[in-house]
Amino acid sequence: MAHGNFSTLVNSEKLTFVDFSAEWCGPCKTMAPILEDLKSRIGDKARIIKIDIDRNPQAAAAYQVQSVPTLMLFKNGNVVWRQSGVVPAHFLQQVINEHA
Template sequence: MTAPISVTDATFAEEVLNSDVPVLVDFWADWCGPCRMIAPVLDQIAAEQDGRIKIAKLDYDANPQTPQKYGVLGLPTLLLLKNGEVVEQITGAKPKRALLKVIEPHL
């Protein structure tokens, strides 16, 4: 079972942009209630889709460069990157079924 990985401004390119599989990046913060609500759903997707997608979590407050580069203003924001390019953006906490509906066409 694979869990989400933590990424930082320093590791974003290596872990996300250079990934062989699509990466769903969760921009989150400790003070964000909806971020805490969506975390178990992302854990489930990471486990169920192991090898097909990577789930990465980026702490919004500790890593200001990456959210600024991608124009992330609200939390949680999920960006799905494939071959280093953003192919989907999801803002706000969504149920698992809604997330999978957006993700699966890119797997």
């Protein structure tokens, strides 16, 4: 996903959940099934996108992503929630519901 695309997505009114990850990151692989689960729980409330920090260094730098996975929730271009590390789907669902 190109950086321009990324800006368009996070600046939309629709909640956008972003998983900053990397191929070499073990915990990031753990997040994959969690995000699948989350997707089935939230339906259309938010879109979920994955950003590979090695392929999109500008996006990672723009949001000072120091470690992966870093999870962020965007609403109208603003980061409304952010956390690093593996987070369970039910918790992420709660966060999305609070901002929906």
